[in-house]
Amino acid sequence: MSKKETVKNPNNISRRKFIRGGAVAAGAAVVGAVAMPHIAKAQTKVLKVQAAWGGGIFLEFAKDYVRRVNEMAGGSLKIDLLSVGAVVKTAEIQTAVHKGVLDGAHFVTAYWYSKSPVASLFGTGPSFGWSAVELMGWVQYGGGRALYNELMDKLRLNLVGFFSGPMPAQPLGWFKEHISRASQLKGLKYRTVGLAADLMQEMGMSVVQLPGGEIQPAMKSGLIDAAEFNNPTSDKDFGMQDVSKHYHLASFHQSQEFFEIIFNKRLFDGLAKEHQAILEYGAEAASADMAWKAMERYSADLVRLKKDHGVNVYRTADSIMEAQLNAWDVLIKKFNKIDPFFKKVIDSQKKWAKRHGAYAITNAPNYQLAYEHFFGKI
Numbered sequence: 001m002s003k004k005e006t007v008k009n010p011n012n013i014s015r016r017k018f019i020r021g022g023a024v025a026a027g028a029a030v031v032g033a034v035a036m037p038h039i040a041k042a043q044t045k046v047l048k049v050q051a052a053w054g055g056g057i058f059l060e061f062a063k064d065y066v067r068r069v070n071e072m073a074g075g076s077l078k079i080d081l082l083s084v085g086a087v088v089k090t091a092e093i094q095t096a097v098h099k100g101v102l103d104g105a106h107f108v109t110a111y112w113y114s115k116s117p118v119a120s121l122f123g124t125g126p127s128f129g130w131s132a133v134e135l136m137g138w139v140q141y142g143g144g145r146a147l148y149n150e151l152m153d154k155l156r157l158n159l160v161g162f163f164s165g166p167m168p169a170q171p172l173g174w175f176k177e178h179i180s181r182a183s184q185l186k187g188l189k190y191r192t193v194g195l196a197a198d199l200m201q202e203m204g205m206s207v208v209q210l211p212g213g214e215i216q217p218a219m220k221s222g223l224i225d226a227a228e229f230n231n232p233t234s235d236k237d238f239g240m241q242d243v244s245k246h247y248h249l250a251s252f253h254q255s256q257e258f259f260e261i262i263f264n265k266r267l268f269d270g271l272a273k274e275h276q277a278i279l280e281y282g283a284e285a286a287s288a289d290m291a292w293k294a295m296e297r298y299s300a301d302l303v304r305l306k307k308d309h310g311v312n313v314y315r316t317a318d319s320i321m322e323a324q325l326n327a328w329d330v331l332i333k334k335f336n337k338i339d340p341f342f343k344k345v346i347d348s349q350k351k352w353a354k355r356h357g358a359y360a361i362t363n364a365p366n367y368q369l370a371y372e373h374f375f376g377k378i
Contacts, residue, residue, distance in 0.1 A: 044075055044076060044077065044078050045076065045077045045078070045271070045275065046078050046079075046080055047077070047078070047079045047080065047103040047104055047263070047267075048080050048082060048087075048102055048103045048104070049066070049079050049080065049081055049082065049102065049103060049104035049105060049106060049263075050081075050082040050083075050084075050086055050087055050088070050093055050096070050102050050104075050105050050106075051081060051082065051083055051084060051105070051106040051107070052084055052090045052093060052105070052106065052107035052108070052111060052211075053083065053084055053106075053212070054083050054084040054085070054212075054213055055083070055237070056212075056233070056234050056237040056238075057231075057233045057234055057237070057293075057297060058212075058230075058234060059083060061165055061259065061286070061290050061293075062081060062106040062259075063081060064286050064289055064290065064293075065106065065164060065261065065282060065283060065286035066079045066081045068282045068285050068286055069278055069279060069282040072278045072281075072282060073275065073278055076272075076275070077271075077275045077278065079104070081106075082102075084211075084213075087101065087102055088101065088102070090107065090111060090211055091111070093105045093107055093111070094107075094111070094112045094115075094157070094159070094262065097159060097262050097263065097264050098157050098158045098159055098264070099158075100158075100264050100266070100267065102264075103263060103264055103267055104261065104262055104263040104264070105261070105262050106259060106260075106261050107259070107260060107262075108123055108124075108257060108258075108259060108260055109122045109123045109124070109194070109260050110123055110124045110193045110194030110195075110196075110254075110257070111193070113193070113194045113195065115155060116151065116154075116155060116339075117195060117198075117335055117339065117342060118151055118339065118341055118342050118345055119151070119194075120194035120195035120196075121195070121342070121345050121346065121349065122139070122144070122148055122163070122260070123135075123194070123254075123256070123257040123258055123260070124193070124194035124195055124196050124253075124254045124256075124257050125195055125256075125346075125349070126195075126252070126325075126328040126331070126332060126346075127252050127255040127256060127325075127328075128349060128350055128353035128354070128357065129353060129357040129361065130256060130353050130356070130357060130360075131166070131168075131169065131255065131256050132166035132167050132168070132169075132255075132256040132257055132258050133166045133291075134256070134353065134356060134357075134360065135166070135256040135258070135349075136163060136166050136258060136287075137352075137356065138348075138349060138352045138353070138356075139163055142348070142349075142352035142356075143348050143352070144348070144349075147344070147345050147348060148161065150341075151341070151345075154341065157265075158264060158265045158266055159262050159263070159264065159265050160262065160263050160265045160268045160269075161260050161261065161262040161263075162260075162261045162262075162279070162280050162283040162284075163258050163259065163260060163261075163283070163287075164258060164259045164261055164283040164284070164286050164287040164290065165258050165259045165286065165287050165290035165291065165294075166256070166258050166287065166290075166291055167230065167231070167256070167257045167258055167294070168231065168294060168298065169250060169251065169252075169254070169255040169256070170228055170229075170230050170231065170251060170253070170254040170255070170257065171228055171231070171232075171235075171247065171248055171249045171250070171251060171316075172228060172248040172249070172250065172251035172253070172316045172320070173190075173191075173192075173226055173227050173228030173229075173247070173248060173251075174219070174226060174227055174228070174235070174240050174243070174244040174246065174247055174248075175188075175225070175226045175244060175246045175248065176225060176226070176244060176246065177246055178246050178312065178314060179246070179248060179314075179316075179317075179320070180317050180320075181317070181319065181320070182203065182319060182320045182323035185200070185203055185204060185205050185320070186203070186204030186205070187204065187205070187206065188205050188206065188225040188226050189205070189206045189207075189208060189223070189224045189225045189226070190205045190206065190207055190208070190224060190225065190226045190227065190228075191207070191208050191209070191210050191215055191218065191219075191224050191226075191227035191228065191229075192207060192209070192227075192228055192253060192254070193209050194254070195331065196253040196254050197209055198331055199253050199324060199327050199328060199331060200253060202327040202330055202331060203323060203324065203327050208223070208224055210224075210227075212229050212230075212234070212238065213238070215227045215229055215238060215240070216238045216239045216240055216242070216243055219240070219243045219244065220242075220243045226244075227240070228251070228253070228254075230257075231294070231298050232247075232298050232299075232301040232302040232305060233294075233297045233298050233301040235247075235305075236301045236304065236305055236309075241305055241309040241310075241311050242309075244311075245309075245310060245311050245312055246311075246312050246314070247305065247311050247312065247313050247314070248314050248315075248316045249313060249314070249315055249316065250315050250316040250321065251316055251320075251321065251324065252321050252324040252325060252328065253324060258287070259290075261279075261283050263279065332346060
C-alpha cells in the first residue's frame with residue numbers, strides 16, 4: 001500500500017500507532033488502579049466482655065479500659081462491654097469465659113475465691129507492709145505472674161488474665177456506732193468477700209458475702225449490721241450514708257487489690273499478636289489512669305460525705321489493725337497446712353515484700369509531717 005493511500009484511508013491505522021496507543025491506555029489503567037485500589041477491608045473482631053459492675057465508678061473504670069483497646073485497635077478489634085448480669089450472674093462470670101460463653105470479663109479475683117483461696121492472694125490477701133502498687137510490682141517482676149498462670153493451669157482454666165488499677169486500701173466500713181476496739185466487732189453481721197471473710201470470722205464476726213448492689217438494702221433491712229465495699233465514691237453511690245453515719249477508713253482486711261481482666265485462652269491465642277498486645281498493654285494504660293482518677297474522685301466524695309450528708313469519718317484504731325494482723329497469722333498458718341501451693345505463693349510474696357519494703361519504708365519521708373506542716377492537723 002502506498003503512502004498516499006494510507007493517508008487517504010482514515011480506517012487504516014499503522015501498526016506502530018496502534019501499539020503505541022495501546023501502551024498509553026494500559027499505562028493509564030495501571031495508574032488508575034494504583035490511585036484507586038480495591039482493598040477488601042478485614043472484618044472487625046468483636047469480643048463480648050461482661051463486667052461485674054452495674055454502674056458507678058467501677059463500671060466507668062471498665063469502660064476506660066475498653067475505650068483504650070478500641071481506639072488503639074483502629075477498628076480491627078472491638079470490645080463490646082456488657083454490664084453486670086447481662087449474660088450470666090457475677091458468680092458465674094469466670095466459668096462463662098472459661099467455656100467461651102463470654103469472650104472476657106472485668107472483675108476481681110475475690111469473686112472466684114470459692115474455686116481456690118489462692119485466688120484471693122492476687123488482690124485480697126494479707127498485707128506484708130505493702131499496698132496494691134507494690135503487690136502489682138510483685139506480679140509483674142517478683143514472680144507473681146508465673147504463679148498466677150500456674151494457678152490457672154492447676155485449676156485447668158482455659159483463661160488468660162491481666163491485672164489493672166491498683167486500689168487504695170479499702171475502708172473497714174460502715175457501722176451503726178463508732179468502733180474503737182476490736183471487741184466491738186464480735187458478733188456483728190458484716191459484709192465482705194474473699195479471704196477477708198475468713199479474716200473477719202477469725203475476729204469474731206458473722207460474715208455475709210453479697211454483691212455490691214445488695215449491700216445498702218441489706219444493712220437498711222437489718223440483714224447485716226456493718227459493711228464495706230471499696231471506696232468513698234462507690235459507697236456514696238450505693239447510698240451507704242443513708243443507713244449509717246459512722247465510716248471507718250483504713251484496714252488490713254483488703255489493703256491491696258486491683259481489677260482482673262480475663263479472656264478465653266483459646267480465643268486469645270487465636271488473635272493476631274498485635275491484638276494480644278493491645279489487650280495486655282491496654283490494661284497497663286488503664287491502670288495508670290485509674291490510679292490518678294481515684295485520687296481525684298475518692299477524696300472529693302469523702303468531703304461530700306462529711307459536708308453534705310453529715311457522715312462521721314474515723315481512722316480505724318491501730319489496736320483493731322493489730323488484731324487483724326494477728327488474725328492473718330492464724331489464717332496463713334491454717335491455709336499453708338491445707339494447700340502447699342498457697343504456701344508457695346505466700347512465701348514468694350513475703351520474700352519480695354521483705355526486700356522491697358525495707359527500701360520503700362526507709363526511703364519514704366513522713367508525708368503526714370509535711371501535710372500537717374502546710375495544712376494543720378488532720
